[in-house]
Amino acid sequence: MSALTSLLYQRRWWIFTVVAIIGFTLFTGEFKEAQTTAILASTLRQSTPLLLGALCGMLGERSGVINIGIEGQMLMSAFTGFMVAAETQSLLLGVLAGIATGMLMGASLAGLSVSLQGDQIIAGTVLNIAALGVTSFFFQQGYTLPGKTPMVDLWFLSDIPVLGRVFFSNRPITYLSLLLVPTVWYALFRTTWGLRTRAVGEHPSAAETVGISVAKMRYLNLILAGAIAGLAGAYLSLEAVGSFERNMTNGKGFVALAVMIFGRWNPVGAWGAALLFGYTNAIQTQFQFRGWFTDHPQFVGMIPFVVTIIVLAGVVGRARPPAAIGQPYSRE
Amino acid sequence: MKILRSAFIPLLAVALALLAGAALIALSGASPVDAYLALLEGSFLGTEKVPWTEALGRTLEKATPLVMGGLAVAFAFKAGLFNIGGQGQLIIGALVAGAVGYGFQGLPWIIHMPLALLAGSIAGGLWGTIPGVLKASRGAHEVITTIMLNFVAINLTDWFTSKVWREPGILARTPKIEPSAEIPRWGNIPIGFFVAVAFAFLVWYLLQRTTFGFEIRTVGLNPNAAKYAGISVKRIVVLTMTISGFLAAMGGAIETLGVVGRYEPGFNAGLGFNGITVALLARTHPLAVIPAAILIGAMEASGAIMQFKADVSPEITDIIQALMLLFVATPILVRWFFKDSDENELSVGSSWGSA
Numbered sequence: 001m002s003a004l005t006s007l008l009y010q011r012r013w014w015i016f017t018v019v020a021i022i023g024f025t026l027f028t029g030e031f032k033e034a035q036t037t038a039i040l041a042s043t044l045r046q047s048t049p050l051l052l053g054a055l056c057g058m059l060g061e062r063s064g065v066i067n068i069g070i071e072g073q074m075l076m077s078a079f080t081g082f083m084v085a086a087e088t089q090s091l092l093l094g095v096l097a098g099i100a101t102g103m104l105m106g107a108s109l110a111g112l113s114v115s116l117q118g119d120q121i122i123a124g125t126v127l128n129i130a131a132l133g134v135t136s137f138f139f140q141q142g143y144t145l146p147g148k149t150p151m152v153d154l155w156f157l158s159d160i161p162v163l164g165r166v167f168f169s170n171r172p173i174t175y176l177s178l179l180l181v182p183t184v185w186y187a188l189f190r191t192t193w194g195l196r197t198r199a200v201g202e203h204p205s206a207a208e209t210v211g212i213s214v215a216k217m218r219y220l221n222l223i224l225a226g227a228i229a230g231l232a233g234a235y236l237s238l239e240a241v242g243s244f245e246r247n248m249t250n251g252k253g254f255v256a257l258a259v260m261i262f263g264r265w266n267p268v269g270a271w272g273a274a275l276l277f278g279y280t281n282a283i284q285t286q287f288q289f290r291g292w293f294t295d296h297p298q299f300v301g302m303i304p305f306v307v308t309i310i311v312l313a314g315v316v317g318r319a320r321p322p323a324a325i326g327q328p329y330s331r332e
Numbered sequence: 333m334k335i336l337r338s339a340f341i342p343l344l345a346v347a348l349a350l351l352a353g354a355a356l357i358a359l360s361g362a363s364p365v366d367a368y369l370a371l372l373e374g375s376f377l378g379t380e381k382v383p384w385t386e387a388l389g390r391t392l393e394k395a396t397p398l399v400m401g402g403l404a405v406a407f408a409f410k411a412g413l414f415n416i417g418g419q420g421q422l423i424i425g426a427l428v429a430g431a432v433g434y435g436f437q438g439l440p441w442i443i444h445m446p447l448a449l450l451a452g453s454i455a456g457g458l459w460g461t462i463p464g465v466l467k468a469s470r471g472a473h474e475v476i477t478t479i480m481l482n483f484v485a486i487n488l489t490d491w492f493t494s495k496v497w498r499e500p501g502i503l504a505r506t507p508k509i510e511p512s513a514e515i516p517r518w519g520n521i522p523i524g525f526f527v528a529v530a531f532a533f534l535v536w537y538l539l540q541r542t543t544f545g546f547e548i549r550t551v552g553l554n555p556n557a558a559k560y561a562g563i564s565v566k567r568i569v570v571l572t573m574t575i576s577g578f579l580a581a582m583g584g585a586i587e588t589l590g591v592v593g594r595y596e597p598g599f600n601a602g603l604g605f606n607g608i609t610v611a612l613l614a615r616t617h618p619l620a621v622i623p624a625a626i627l628i629g630a631m632e633a634s635g636a637i638m639q640f641k642a643d644v645s646p647e648i649t650d651i652i653q654a655l656m657l658l659f660v661a662t663p664i665l666v667r668w669f670f671k672d673s674d675e676n677e678l679s680v681g682s683s684w685g686s687a
Contacts, residue, residue, distance in 0.1 A: 068475060112662065121414055121475065122612065122661045129605055129657060133650030254479045261476075298491035305483040312472040312480075 021279065028286045033161060039282050040166045045240065047271075047278025048177050049074065052232035053256025054263060054270040055184050056102075059225035061265060062188060063218045064201040064324040065113055068124025070229050071253025072131030073105040077233025079135040082244040085237075086143035095149070095173070095234040102230020103223050105131075110222040114215050117328035128253075136246055148242040149173060173235040180228065185267040197221055201322035204329045214329045229253075251305075258308045265321065273311075280304040342613050342620070345659035346627065353652040357644055367642040374634025379641075387633070389520030393591055395629030397422065399528035400583030401607025402614060402621040403535050408474075408576040409616045410539055411568055412552040417463060417478025418580040418607040420485030423597075425456035425581025426588045427489045430595035431497045433509030433588065444512040445589065449527075452585030453578045459485065460577015461570060468566035474573065490597050497595075505596040515590035524590035529622055531579065536618040548572055580607065606632075609653050613660055628653060 008015065029036035053070045060067040077098035085094025105127055112123035149171045157168035167178075188194040199207040200217040208214055236252075237244045259277055263270030280303050287293055287300050354364035375391045378384030401418045408415040429452030436444060463477040494504040515524045539545035550558040551568045559565055588595055610628055614620035631653070635646030 112658075116662050118662055122657075125416070125608060126654060126658045126661060129609065130651070130654035132605070133647060133654045137645055137647035137651055251479060251483055254476055258476050258480075296491060296495070298487040298494075302484050302487045305480040305487075308480045309466070309472070309477055309484075312476060313466045313470040 021276075024283075025279075028283060028290065035286075037161075037165045039286055040163075041169075042282035042285060043275060043278040044166055044170070044174065045278070046281035047274040048174050049232045049235050049240070049252050050256050050259050050277050051181070051271055051274035052177050052228050052235065053253050054260040054274060055180060055267060056225040056229040056232070057257050057260040058184070058188075058263075058265055058267065058270060059197070059221045059228070060109075061260070061322055061325055062201045063197045063221040064204060064214075064322060064327070064329070065109070065218055065222060066120040066124065066326050067109060067222070067225065068121050068257070069105065069109055069127030069131075069253075070124075070232075070256055071249050071251070072124070072128035073102050073109075073226055073229035074233040074236065074253050075128075075135055075247065075249045076105055076131040077101040077230035078237035078248055079131075079139065079233075079244055081230075081234040082145070082237040083138075083143065085145055089146045091146065091149050091238055094145075094238050095231070098234030098238070099227045099230040102226040102228070102233060104226070106222040106224070106226020106229070107219070109226075110219045113328065114218045114222075117330060120326055120328075132247060135244075139244060139246065143244075145238065145242055149239045171239050173231060173239045176231065177235075181267050181271045188267065198322070201324055204324050218329075232256075255304065255308055258312050261321075262311050276311075277304060277307065280307045338615065338617070339620070342615060342624070342660055345613070345656050348659050349652050349655035352655050353648060356651060357642075357648060360644065360648075362642050362644045367638055367644045367648070370638045370641040370644075371631065371634045373641070374637030375630030379637065383520075385520040389517070389522060390633040391626065391630045392525040393522045393629075394632040395625040396522065396525045396528045396590070397583035397587050398606055398610050398625035398628050398632075399525070399532060399621055400579050400586070402610030402625050403528075403532055403618060404576045404580035404583075405607045405611035406614060406616040406618055406621055407535055407539070407579060408572055409611060410545075410552045411548045411572040412555065413467070413569065413572055413576070414475050415460070415463075415478055415573065415576045415580070416475055416605075416608060417460065417481050417577070418583075419605070420478070420482035421456040421459050421577040421580040422584035422587075423489050423595075424459045424485050424584070425452035426584030426592075427492055427497075427506070427595045428452040428455035428581075429585035429588045430506045430509060431492075433513035434507045434594070435497075436513075437510060439510075439512055441512045441514075444510065445515060448509070448513045448589055449515075449582065449585050452588065453582040456581015456584065457574045457578030459581070461574045464570040464573025467573070468569045486597075489595070493595060493597055499594070503596075506594050508594050509589065513589055514593070515586060517590070522590050524586035527586060528583070528625075531582065532618050532622050535579070539618065544571075583607075606653070609657050612657055615660070 025036060025039055029039050053074060056070050056073070057067050080101040081094045081098030084097035085091050088094070109123055109127060112118045112126065113120045151169065151171055152175070154168040157164050160168070186194075188197065196207065196212050196217055199210075199212060200214050204214045207217075232252075233249075236248055241248065255277060256274075259273040260270055262273035262276075284300050284303060288297070293300050350368070354368070357364045357367050373379045374382075374387060376384065376388055378387040401422065404418050404421070405415055429448045432448040432451040433444075436447070439447070459481065462481060463472075463474045466472040466477050467474050490504070493506055497506045499505055499507040515522070515527070517523060537545075539548065547558070547563045547568055550561065550563060551565050551572075555565050558568070606628055610621055610624045613624040613627070631649040635649060638644050638648070639646050
């Protein structure tokens with residue numbers, strides 16, 4: 001009994017936050033089922049690109065490479081995904097093109113930061129600026145998609161009130177991102193590959209002495225991570241919006257980094273963090289719906305970014321990144 | 333000789349980027365020669381209808397905020413900090429300069445103009461203090477906080493222009509500034525550019541010839557060593573971010589007082605990123621920022637003429653700039669030519685996640 005009390009006490013801030021969020025959600029939803037479901041479903045939708053971006057950043061950082069270029073990877077993938085889907089009128093090909101683009105961008109980041117041993121933050125910035133330039137240069141108006149990725153209801157599960165509607169009535173990439181959470185967790189913490197990745201990120205020279213190739217692991221991780229970022233890009237243009245817009249990522253790649261840090265470089269933690277950030281976006285729409293602050297939409301628009309800053313400032317001091325992060329590795 | 337040596341890599345990067353850009357232009361079906369000729373005409377030479385002084389004036393006009401933005405990034409770099417919040421600091425500076433520029437009446441020019449310029453720059457400096465304090469006290473990385481603050485600044489300036497300092501009418505923008513707050517032009521040549529150049533020299537002096545500058549560079553090279561030498565790393569981090577914000581904001585303030593004449597939301601979007609390009613192209617040397625900014629400014633100034641004369645989309649300059657950055661930031665390029673030196677290495681990654 002006392003163990004339970006002390007556990008509850010230890011987690012008091014988490015419990016407080018969860019209760020506050022539930023209360024606030026019910027309040028903004030006027031205690032009605034349809035509206036509460038709408039807020040939660042919107043939370044999940046808003047959190048998907050952040051979750052995918054955070055998983056991308058996580059794979060890189062776990063292997064010791066900071067990825068500031070997630071924003072650029074997502075934007076470029078959103079663009080190629082859209083263009084391929086519009087040209088071929090096949091959404092599947094579009095999504096695949098987005099993933100391939102992300103992998104290519106991941107490989108270029110690896111090339112710059114692993115092979116050429118450039119500064120990782122500058123390498124990521126190069127990706128961001130290049131993506132913005134290339135997508136603006138090649139984008140032309142007038143392309144249309146055959147629609148968005150289709151809505152899939154999962155059997156009877158989607159009939160469960162509220163939570164069933166939220167989790168089991170979604171589009172394909174959203175499901176995929178939910179599956180990726182346990183997959184990446186298992187891969188990182190229960191497989192040889194994950195152990196090697198983390199070894200390379202914590203102590204590359206020790207990993208090298210037991211025969212793990214640091215460069216190979218970093219390339220592999222960044223390319224896999226790129227595929228996930230590519231999925232995030234495809235999500236934006238093919239699943240969420242249904243078209244491409246200039247700079248449509250709008251800072252999501254950077255928010256994703258904050259999500260990753262808040263989730264402490266752990267996929268499950270990142271999912272929780274992504275939901276929190278998704279929630280700050282979802283209540284914006286709810287604010288508009290209820291007519292709150294409609295005279296001052298700018299302050300509502302600030303919420304996700306201010307929350308990011310507060311969360312970073314509040315948590316990062318205690319969170320510990322992988323030790324070898326940021327330094328190019330070379331055999332002496 | 334030393335100058336030639338340090339200028340070699342950036343010049344090579346520019347040449348390679350222009351070559352790659354030419355290939356892209358050719359691929360898109362236009363003539364690279366025409367495009368680059370149009371670039372030169374639009375930025376320096378002038379055309380049949382536009383005299384060369386006007387072309388040059390426009391280049392310098394575009395280069396002014398780039399000098400300041402480049403200085404802001406380069407200055408923070410010296411302390412090992414990566415300020416990508418130049419955009420937010422710039423628009424805060426531009427807004428406050430505009431507000432002071434129209435809000436005070438009857439002041440003589442000698443007081444009003446510097447007052448508006450300084451008010452804007454100081455406001456942006458304080459905006460830069462926020463990530464500095466967050467980094468020093470909480471260890472929050474400035475790359476994320478400055479980007480987030482950019483979005484907050486966009487919303488905040490929108491709010492001020494639509495609710496507080498709004499010109500009556502449909503458009504959400506501040507009223508025109510008083511003539512006594514304007515930074516004048518000398519014919520076609522904007523005087524604001526020379527203010528920026530003066531600040532480049534000032535920053536160079538501060539970094540190379542003062543104790544404070546020495547402390548900043550020490551923190552940038554090795555924060556632990558700096559701590560043991562008795563330098564307060566936290567103080568340096570906060571001050572550096574503040575000054576960096578001040579510099580970026582002054583670029584915005586000069587733009588408001590010398591070019592636009594008021595603050596309008598959405599002007600010069602993306603200037604913050606250009607500041608990074610300028611600073612890296614200059615390999616973070618404060619004086620090299622000037623030619624780098626003129627180069628990028630020339631590209632910005634001639635976009636319309638390139639489109640008109642050579643039928644090339646002006647976004648090609650974005651790609652060329654990204655390529656320049658790519659080549660200049662690639663250390664292998666440096667090592668091929670200078671086997672012995674590591675002075676040309678650029679690094680900020682080591683500060684990630686540690687306070």
